[in-house]
Structures are given as structure tokens and as C-alpha cells.
Amino acid sequence: MRTSNLWIPTLREDPSDNEIASYRLMIRAGFIRKLTSGIYSYLPLGLRVLFKIQQIVREEMDRAGAQEVLLPALQPSELWEETGRWQQYGKELVRLTDRHDRHFCLGPTHEEVVTDLIRKEALSYRSLPVTLYQIQTKFRDEIRPRFGLMRGREFIMKDAYSFDADMQGAQQRYKDMYDAYTRIFTRVGLRFRAVEADTGLIGGTSSHEFMVLADIGEEAIASCTACAYAANVEQACTVKPAEGPKTDLPLTKVMTPGVSSVDDVCAFLNCSPHEIVKTLIFVADGRPVVALVRGDHQVNEIKLRRQLGASELHLAGNAVIHEVTGGPSGFSGPVHLAEVEIIADDAVAAMPGCIVGANMGDTHYRHAVLGRDFMARCADIRNAVAGDPCPECGKPLDMDRGIEVGHVFMLGTKYSQAMRATFADAAGNDRPFCMGCYGIGVSRIMAASVEQNHDDAGVVWPVSIAPFMAHVIPVQDQSEAVMTEAVNIHQMLSQGKIETLLDDRSARAGVKFNDADLLGIPYQVIVSEKNLKQGVIEIKMRKTGERITVKKADVTAFFLKEMGGTDTVGA
Ligand code: ATP
Ligand code: MG
DSSP states (O other), X not given: OBGGGSOOOOOSSOOTTOOSHHHHHHHHTTSEEEEEXXXXXXXXXXXXXXXXXXXXXXXXXXXXXXXXXXOOXXXXXXXXXXXXXXXXXXXXXXXXXXXXXXXXXXXXOOHHHHHHHHHTTOOBXXXXXXEEEEEEEEEOOOSSOBTGGGBOSEXXXXXEEEEESSHHHHHHHHHHHHHHHHHHHHHTTOOEEEXXXXXXXXXXXXXXEEEEEOTTOSEEEEEESSSSOEEETTTXXXXXXXXXXXXXXXXXEEEOTTOOSHHHHHHHHTOOGGGBEEEEEEEETTEEEEEEEETTOOBOHHHHHHHHTOSOEEEOOHHHHHHHHSSOTTOOOSTTOOSSEEEEEHHHHTOSSXXXXXXXXXEEEEEEOBTTTBOOEEEOOBOOOTTOBOTTTOSBEEEEEEEEEEEEEEEETHHHHHTTOEEEOTTSOEEEOEEEEEEEEHHHHHHHHHHHSEETTEEOOOGXXXXXXXXXXXXXXXXXXXXXXXXXXXXXXXXXXXXEEEOXXXXXXXXXXXXXXXXXXXXXXXXXXXXHHHTEEEEEETTTOXXXXXXXXXXXXXXXXXXXXXXXXXX
């Protein structure tokens, strides 16, 4: 392909809504353009990258036994009413009404449509399992579309759905997809972690998110410095510390006028946060509950809700706090609290004694001892923090930021039951399918890849998803000999099935080099008069800046060898 035949509108300046490096560089390098908030066009180079990613996704889906389909984006509201999601999905669902006043949405995901497709076929156990996938545009009216392709309102997703006769089969499908995802993210060259995610009511380790590690990530991930353990911070288990001896000092009241935050109490009483216990009053399914965590820890509401078996949990207002403790907010504590459930984090149980609110204005207690001065049930109800021991191997945990690029989820019979999607088992009885759903943000991968692979000069594509492998750059383009040679090399490489872009513009060498670095094609093949005289070609590796010279006759062989290798890194 020649630059003269390919529209690559590069920009010298950053876009004004210069949010993150990947967005800035994809605009400047002419890969994408913005239509309006969260909605983008892919230009020729960007589309080549997108197709490369899609090809890898297709190969691995097919290898995992999934079959490609294309489901409608326009979906009738009746299906969504069946699962209750027409109401639940809220404002993120893009809704519209047709000329007959019937309601539709533009699909943000396809559980309803695919379940409807399958239920109408009256399948028997003999036709199972079935796994279907598609690569399609999804619509979500995100509250904060941002970071370019990372969080669009219209974006490209690969979604897959598996249908099995039993949970054992469904677990196998889940594992197959998990493995396929690992191969996909490795092949596209991302540094990633698969983390256990919250499964809501379904439970178990039946949901994993694939996270790309990047500072701009919206999710906090706890990952072990020594083993493969990784989990979302809300999900990461903390290890119960060993209990040491308790203090003999008696419970003592201290005046703390106007001092209620952890920092203020520390400053006033000259102590550190891990000597303090924070007391938080929640309302769980309508009843008040008291939660205790160490001053340097945060309550994890997902864990707390799970411990309480509650479906709804929120922090109590001042009226409830007063009702439960008899005191003002900011000075709550567990001592002398009766008739209310108190749940303490495991780390509180290990404290020798603690400073707590006294349920009176401007007053705290020192030396409050769990089991002596107050009672509580102990459990893991806090967020993990950096340095906590890994629940698998005990080595310290690290905290990273991550971007979710994929999600595998065991659905069980949630949708098949709601939508009465059944198959006939061996005895002829109708049973609901056991399902799984599996999503990959195809367009988000493109942005995540640039986020992980760029430098000041531009993008640095991994070979596997680069728009081209080689970028032939004739530097003295006025010289006929140089141009002829560049055309020859372009032709030779193309015949060797090496995707090559020839910069046949008449432009200064500096402009060509800058553009080449901005586009990020992995190998720049530089043709100059000097090299021509010596019968060699110069090749610059975009990633390292390293330059080598290769005999013209060996150029194709060089690329074939490079393509046989791999530059992907899975974590
Ligand atoms: P997020 O928490 O980032 O909103 P999600 O949990 O809503 O993601 P899923 O419903 O699991 O995402 O969708 C599957 C995949 O689609 C995600 O892993 C992500 O890679 C991608 N994705 C989701 N929302 C967007 C979006 N607005 N723009 C681009 N990709 C997206
Ligand atoms: Mg979302």
C-alpha cells in the first residue's frame, strides 16, 4: 500500500480535549476521528488495527468451539421486560419508539436476544453445548463517556453466550472461554491480569475480569507480588491476623472537644490510625447494623452486605445514628450498645485495645477491648490495602490500576429461567439451560494497547495488531534511484506477504521520520542514497530505536524471521 492511496490525516497539534495518551495519539496519527461525545469514526489505518484485533478474537473463539453469528442491534422492549432489565438498565439503555409506538432499544448486550433465539428452537440435550459469538456495535448511553475509545457510547464488542445442559458443562465452557481470553490478550500484546470479580447473587469464583494494567485505569486491583493471585480491590480477601494479648488497662473516658475524624483524633490524642476503631452505622434491608474497622481501613460494602445476607445496604443518616447510639454522629462507638447487630472486621479482633467513640458528644474511650468492653461478630469486611498478605501465598499484595478489557461470567439459569428457555433432557423433561456470557471490548483493546505501547514520539504497535509490519521510507525522494529502489523493496516485501506501507510522498526526510514514529509501524525500512551505494537497507525498530543494516537480498528473510517470533507479553 502506498501513502498516496491511503488517507492518513496526521496532525501536528494535540486535540483540545487531550484526555489521555492513547486518545491524543490515535487522533494525531489519523487512526480515528470524533463525531461527538463517545462516538468515533475509524479511518483506514485505525480500521486495519481493528480488523487485526477482530481476526485474533475470531481465531481464538473458533478454536474454543464458539460459532459466529450476527444478532440484531435493534431489540424489542418485550424481551427486556421478561428479564426485568427494561426497568433495571436505567438511563444507560438507548431507547427508541417506532412508528407504531412500539418500544425498542439499541443493544448494550445480547443475553435477551440470544436466549430468545435459542428457546424458539426446541433443542434437546443432544444438540448441546452451543456457544455463539458475535462482533458487533453496542450502544450504551454512558454517564461519563471519556478517554476516547475506552468508554464510548457506541463501541465494538465481542460477546459470546454458552448454553449447556448442566452446571458441569457450563463450568467447562467457562474454563474454555477463560483460556481463550488469556490467549487473545496475550496475542494482542497486552500486559494483563485476570481478576476475580463480584458475582452478585450467583457467588463462587464464576466471574473474572481481564484487566489491562495502566495508570489511567478506573479499577483498583490487588495483585500478589509473588504468585498469580489477583482480585478487584472490593473482592480481594484479607487474611485474619493472629490475635495477640489484650491490654489490662481499664476502659477510660477522654474528652475530645470537636474532634471526630480519624486524623483529628490521631492529632489530638497523639496516636496513629491503627490504634483507632471507626464505627459506622448502616441500614441493611431496613434494620440498623454497626460495622467496626480499624482507623486506617475502609469498610467494603459488598463484603458487609454479603456477611449480613442483605440485598440492600446504605449508610445511616443522623436520625438513625441517634436512635441506635443515643449520641451524635462522629462520636459513635460499640461500648454499651445493645439490641443491635455489631460486626467487626477481623483486624479489629487482633487489636490489644482501641480508641472508640463513646456515643456522647466530644467524648471517646481509650483501651476499649473486644470481648471485655464490647461484643461483636468478626469477619472480613474491609478493602484490602497494599502490603496486606496474599490470601493464597502470604506474600505482600500490590495495588495497581486497571482497565477492564474482558469479562467472563457464569450466568447459571438466571436468564433461561426468567425467559423460560428450556431443552428436553434424556428423560424428555424440560430443563432450563445453564448459561455463561463472555464479553471483550474490541475497540477498547485498541485504546488500551496504545496506552501501554507509546512514547513521546507516537504509537508503538505490537507486531500482532500493527496496521502494517514495515514502513518503507525513501529519504531523498527527488532521486529517481532512491524512489525506484523503495518501490522495489515495497514490492518485494509485499510479495513475501509482509504488509508494507510505502511513503511515496514528496516530503522532507524529517517530516517522514516524524510521521513514521507517530504511526508506530514496528519496522521502518530506510532507503537512502548512501545505503544504496553500499547495497544495504537500514531498518529502524520503532520500539527500541535500534538500527541495523541488512543486505537488500536479505530483507524479506529478515521480516519472515521477525514474524516467526513473538513480541507479546502476558502477565
Ligand atoms: P465497565 O465497568 O468498564 O463499564 P462493563 O462491566 O459495563 O464495563 P461488560 O458489560 O462486561 O462491561 O462488557 C464487556 C466488555 O465491553 C468490557 O469488558 C469492556 O471491555 C467493553 N466495554 C464496556 N463498556 C464499554 C464502553 N462504554 N466503551 C468501550 N468498551 C466498553
Ligand atoms: Mg459499564
